[in-house]
Amino acid sequence: MQSFWLIFQLLICLALGFVLAKRLPSWLEHLAFKTLPYFTYILLIAIAIEFTQTLHTIAQPWQILNYAAVLALLTSIGAFLCCYVLFKLLGYQPSHGKVSINLVSKSLINISYAFIALAFGYVLSESVTSMGYTLQITTWNLLLVFMFLIGLDLAYSPLDRSWLNWKILLVPLGCIVGSLLGAFVSATLIQDISLKDLIMLSQGYGFYSMTGIVVTELKNAHLGSIALMNDLFREILAIVLMYMIGWRYPRSAISSAGATAMDVTLPMVKQACGNDFIPHAMVSGFILSVLAPVVVSILAAI
Template sequence: MYSGLMIILLPLIVGYLLPAKHLSLQRLVNKLLSWMVYVILFFMGISLAFLDDLGRNLLAIFHYCLVSAACILLCNLLALRLFDSRQPWRHSHRQEALPSRLHMALESLTLCGVVVAGFLLGLSRWAPLKFASQASEYALLFLLFLVGLQLRGSGMTLRQIVLNRRGMMVAMVVFLSAMVGGLLAALALGLPLKTGLAMASGFGWYSLSGILMTESFGPVIGSAAFFNDLLRELLAIMLIPALIARHRSSALGLCGATSMDFTLPVLQRSGGTEIVPAAIVHGFILSLFAPILIALFSS
C-alpha cells in the first residue's frame, strides 16, 4: 500500500538530507527546478492529448477545477476570517506601492501556455510522444530530489518554525480548512474522499500538485489540480492588497505554499518586512506538507 508513498518521499528525503548551503548550489537548484517544472508540465499536456473521448474529458477537468477550487478556497477564507477575528494581528505598517499585479499574473499563466503547447503537440499523435508519461515519471523523481535540496537550502530550523507562532498557526488553519474543503469537493463531485483530500493538499503549489496528481490519478484529475492551485495563486496576487490591512492572516493564508517564494514580494510590499518571517514559516510548512500529503492520499 505504501510503496508508491515511499517512491515519492525517498528522493524528497534524500535531497533534504544532503547539505545545500552554498549560494551557488542553491542558485543552480532553483534554476533546475524552474526548468524541470516546464518540462514536466509539457509532458502533462502531451499525456492529456492522448486521452480517449477528449472533449468530454476537457469539460470534466474544468468542472472538477471550479468545484474543488470553490470548496477549498471558501473553507480557507471562512476559517481564516474566523481566526483573524479571534486572533487579530497587530501592526503599524503603511502599505507601499505594489509591482504590477498583471505582470505577476501573466508569469503564472505562462505555465498554462506550456501545458497547452504540450497538448497541441500531442494532438499530432507522433509515435515517440507515447512515452511522455514514462519520461515524466523519471523527471518527477528528479524534481522531488531538487525540492528536498531547496527546502534544506532555505535554512529553516525547527526552532525558527516553532518560535514564529503566527506563521505556524496560519499554516495549520489553512491545512485543516483545506482538508474540509477537499472532503466537500469530493462529495459534490462524486469522487473518492482520498482524491478530494489529495486535490486539497497542493496548497497553491500548482507546479507540484499537477505533476503528482497526474502520476497518481491520471491527466484529468492532475490537470484539474493544476488549474485549481493556479487559480489560488492568481487570486492571492489580486486580493492581498485588499485584505492585508484588516485581515492580515487571511491575506497570508490565501497565498498557501507560495508565501515563501512567488507571492512573498507582494506580501512584503503590502504588509511590511514584519510579515516576512511568518510568510516564510507558513510557506515552508505547507511546502513540506504538500508532497507528503498528496503521496499519502494517493497511496
C-alpha cells in the same frame, strides 16, 4: 508506500541543500541563487507539458476539466477563507495597512510570466507532438533539484522560534477544513460524483504527483484524471492568489497552496510574502504532504 518515498526524497534534497550550504564553492552557490528565481518558470513549463500530454490520453477531457476546475476553485477559496477566519479570530491583521498599487502591478506582471510559461509549455508540447515526437519530461526530477536549491536558500534565511509556533498549525488546519467545505459546496454543482469521492478528491491539497496515481489505482482512471487536474488547477490558483494578495494575506495564501507550499509554490511565498513566512509554508506543506497520501488512500479504499 510510494507516496511516502516521494516525500522522503523531497526532504532528503531539502536537507542536503541546507547541510551543504556554506560548504559549496562560492561560485556554485552564487549560480544557485541566481537560478532559483527563474526555476519556478522551468517547473511551470514542465507541468504544462505533462498537463497537455495527459489531455490526449483521457476520455471526455472537457467534462473532466470542468469538474476539476469547479472543485479546485471551491477548495482553494475554502482553504483561503477558513485560514483567514482562524487568524482573524486570534486578532491577526493583514500584513499591510493599505493596498500598494506598485505591489499589485508587480503581482499582475508576475502572474503574466507564470501564464506565459504555462502557455509556452502547452505550445511546445503540441508542436513537438504534431511533428510525430513526444517530449519526455519528469517534473519530479526538477522538483528534487528545486528542493536542493531551497535548502541552500533556507540555510541563509533567519530561523527562529516561529518554526515551532503552534499557531503555524492553523495554516494547514485551514486548508484541511476549507477543502472539506469546498467539497460539500461542489457536491451541489457536480451531480455525477458522489460526496464521498468529492471529499476524497479535495484532500489531495495540490499534491498532483501523488493523487492521480493513488486514485487511479484504488478507484478508476476517470476519478484519477479528475484528481490530477484538480490538483494541477489548485497549484495554478495558488500561484494566482499568492501573487495577487499573498503580500497582504500571506497565511491564507499559503493555506490555499496546500501541499505545494513546501515545493512548487515556495518561491512564490518567498517572493510575495517574504522570508518571514517560509516557516509557515514549510510546516504547512510538510504536514499536508504527509497527510494527503494517507487520507486520499483511506478515502479511496473505503
